[in-house]
Amino acid sequence: MRILLINGSLRGEMSSSLKIARAFVQGMVEENGEDQTIVTEVALKDKNIDHCHGCFCCWKNSKGKCVIHDDMDEIRQLVMESDVIIESFPLYFFGLPSKLKAFMDRMICYVSEYRAVNGDESTGRFLHEMRYPELMQKKLVLISACGYEETVDCYDSVRLQFDRICGPNGYTLITAPQGGMLAEKTFENKVKRYLVKFTEAGKEFVRDGQVSDATMKKLEIPMLGHNTFAQAINLNWDEPGVGPYGKIVP
Numbered sequence: 001m002r003i004l005l006i007n008g009s010l011r012g013e014m015s016s017s018l019k020i021a022r023a024f025v026q027g028m029v030e031e032n033g034e035d036q037t038i039v040t041e042v043a044l045k046d047k048n049i050d051h052c053h054g055c056f057c058c059w060k061n062s063k064g065k066c067v068i069h070d071d072m073d074e075i076r077q078l079v080m081e082s083d084v085i086i087e088s089f090p091l092y093f094f095g096l097p098s099k100l101k102a103f104m105d106r107m108i109c110y111v112s113e114y115r116a117v118n119g120d121e122s123t124g125r126f127l128h129e130m131r132y133p134e135l136m137q138k139k140l141v142l143i144s145a146c147g148y149e150e151t152v153d154c155y156d157s158v159r160l161q162f163d164r165i166c167g168p169n170g171y172t173l174i175t176a177p178q179g180g181m182l183a184e185k186t187f188e189n190k191v192k193r194y195l196v197k198f199t200e201a202g203k204e205f206v207r208d209g210q211v212s213d214a215t216m217k218k219l220e221i222p223m224l225g226h227n228t229f230a231q232a233i234n235l236n237w238d239e240p241g242v243g244p245y246g247k248i249v250p
Contacts, residue, residue, distance in 0.1 A: 001032050001206075004082035005077075007043045008089035008100030016179035016244075021088035021143040023195040024174065027202025028084070040078060044099045047071040051102050056132070058109030064131050066109045075103070080132070082229035084139045090179060091146035094157050106164075110135060111165075129163070140171040141205070145150075145179030148227055151220050172211055174201070177222045178229055180236070189225070194223045 005025055009015030029037045034067050048071045057067045066072065080086055089100050096104065111128035130136050142162065146154050155175050157161075182191050197218055201211050211219075222229065235244050 001008065001029070001037045001084065001151060002082045003028060003037065003039045003084045003086065004078050004102070005039060005041045005086045005088060006100075007041060007045075008087055008097050008103070010045050010097060011090070012043055012045055014183060015088070015090065016182035017088045017090050017143060017145040017176075017223045019182050019191075019195065020145055020174070020198050021086055022178055023198040024143060024202040025086065025212070027199035027204075028206050029202075030199070031203040031206040034056060038217065041062060042075055042078065044103055045235070047075065049075075049099065049102050049106065052105035052108065056113070059113035064109055066106060072103070072106045076107070079107075079110075079138075082136070086141045086143060088143045091144055091154060091158070091175075096158065096161075140166060141208075142171060142173045144174070145176045145182065147180045147233075148177055149222060149226065149233075150175065151175040172199075172205070174216070174219055176219060178224055180244045181223055181229070184232065186232075188231070190223060245247070 002214065003025060004182075005021055006020070007015060007018050009017055011243050012018075023037055044112075048070050050072075051067065058065055066076075076217065087100065089097055092098070095101070110131055114128055142158070144155070144158070148154055154177075155173065159173060162173070171241050181187055182194075201215050201219060203210050204215055224232065237243050
């Protein structure tokens with residue numbers, strides 16, 4: 001099994017989402033076996049990725065191939081070589097971080113151009129077919145942490161976007177609340193215990209090909225209770241130097 005872990009956070013190694021994603025991947029490796037698993041990590045913040053120019057040359061002139069040549073050439077090749085693609089990212093303003101959005105926009109060459117067909121909208125199917133059949137055999141997992149106390153309603157726009165791109169059953173979305181707390185040293189031991197359930201979810205994903213609804217509900221349970229979280233998050237904003245936020249990441 002080849003796993004491609006794409007880190008879409010601009011915080012790099014300090015990303016809370018990356019901690020969760022790595023715990024999930026650890027479970028996959030343990031279940032599948034180290035000798036049968038290859039894991040490749042890509043940090044988008046370190047890559048030269050131009051914005052999509054909207055020229056649609058990849059749909060009309062050089063079908064399936066982007067005319068912009070930068071680090072996306074390498075990343076798209078890694079996607080084609082992988083069995084499971086995991087996109088790890090924090091929730092930015094209820095959507096994707098700009099670097100990950102740029103990556104996603106540049107992947108549009110991997111879907112066929114939209115051609116109007118009567119009845120498309122009424123059937124509710126998504127609008128593009130995958131250009132390469134082998135893409136349909138790959139699994140896409142989205143793993144994201146947000147800073148809110150709970151994830152309820154926070155990921156509606158992300159779900160809508162990927163429902164249109166992949167179809168409602170074409171990907172797995174794993175979300176976690178209170179992401180900032182995972183970077184707080186005060187809760188270091190609690191974080192270690194918290195991450196175990198994501199490792200177990202990774203094992204389940206390999207065994208069953210999916211993460212069950214029951215497991216998803218466990219993953220969305222906050223690490224801290226309401227009072228503890230409220231005190232921690234408010235202290236972060238009110239006291240300079242306290243908490244994970246308000247620090248520049250190189």
